[in-house]
Amino acid sequence: MKMFNVVLRESNKISDKVFDEFQGRADNNEFELHDGVIIGLFEDLIAKINSLKVLIDAKCYDSHDIISRSIFEAHVYLKYILSQDTKERGSAYAKSAKLSEFKLYDKLIEESKVGKDLRESLGMSIDDLKNGDLSVSDEAHRSEVTNDYLNLLNTSSAKTLWYNADGKTGSFEQLCIKQGLRNEYEILYRIFSRDVHSNNALSRLKISNNMVQVGNFNIDPKLNTNMSAIFLVESSRSVMEYYKLKQPLRSFNTMLKINHLI
Template identity: 35%
Template sequence: MRRLKKIQSEADKVFDNVVNGYFQKSGTVEFGYADASILGLLENLINHTKTLIVLIEKKHYDSLDIILRTVFENYVYLRYILETNTDLRAKSYVYSCKINEIRLHNSLIEDSLTGNKIRNFLNTPKHKVDNYIFEGMNQDYKNRVLSVYLNEIGMKRVEQKWYNIDGKTRNFKSLCNKLDLSVEYDIIYSILSAETHGKDAMAKFEFKDDHVSLIKNIKSIEFYSSISGLYLMDSIENVYKYYKLTKDLKKFQTLLKINYKYM
């Protein structure tokens, strides 16, 4: 656990190191799709790791599977973007997020029973959806987003997964296989998905005679801290390599070596 907290502490320095060592140093580099995707996914990975640490320290174990599953997803997406064709893959990720926003907007403004139910649930009149929540979400904007996703990025359908640029990576399992993470998917992701989708509900109870007992089915804390630490550590190293921050990378690797000896 101390090791994970140390990695997380070093992860908090990455954004400033990238800004100071890459953007400010060059002076002419613009913050683009790749930067937004890379740093956004890393930030999400860091935040979920922090949540996992807090839950472990407070001995709230029930949601650890869900948190670690999200950590793994962010790690896989970040690794895929950084692997090759970074600009195109990052752009695809960003525009898939935009398309999800468009879908949500369409649901909120829909003149139907479902649309009315959603607006009532959110306590948001229809006119406020465009004026406050989705300012600038007009039809021209939607058409531009869809055009980029289909024509510039090269997707055949709007529903196509953002990482399925080659038309052969149709689901998350295929993506993991492509990144040589099939073992991690089978051992970690598939198991963790059971709780996320509520498939392990009955595994929490023991039925004996006329009695029902609650089973505290807790995996080793070392399992959660080690796995999340490895994903976060690898992501930090990959980000430093992408931005060619050699000094920061060596410093990070040296700190890890020192701390691994005494933890």
């Protein structure tokens, strides 16, 4: 856990350093949409790793594999966005999220059983929804977001995945492979996922003396913490390199060496 805790502590400081860098710039560069995506994903990565730490400290292992996959997803997205064409890729991610909001809104206001059930679950009426965030129902805004998304990906379909800029990346698995993360994908989505899929249910049952007990898929939590720490180290370095935080990056690498983590 040493590597895990040290990296988490140091990475928590990075977003503030990015904001300080923007405030201190003489060129008055504005904090743009893609910057918000980068910091948002990075903070989400840290928050999820904090959640994993809480679960492991409490010796609650039932859902840490699920959290590990969400940590991996945030890392993959950051790696993809920061590797090249960062402004365009970050903007595509943001526009995709907005399109998902539109779809959810449309589903919520549907005059259908599904729409009604969703509204009842939320305790909201159609009027409540329509009087909320007006941007999701504004046709001009929706059209602008959609057109921006299509132009960013050079596609005619809004169903195109935001990371499929080359027209050859049709799944998250393919994205991982192209980012050089095939092994990590296999571990987290093939091995770990067996613990939560129904086809592994029987392997979790322990039957003896007419007693049935439910057990857990036996994966050492150290594997989760070690992989998460590696993802956080790589993402932290990538963020600092992108924003040219040379001194913080040197300090970060020195900290890792002092603690014998690299």
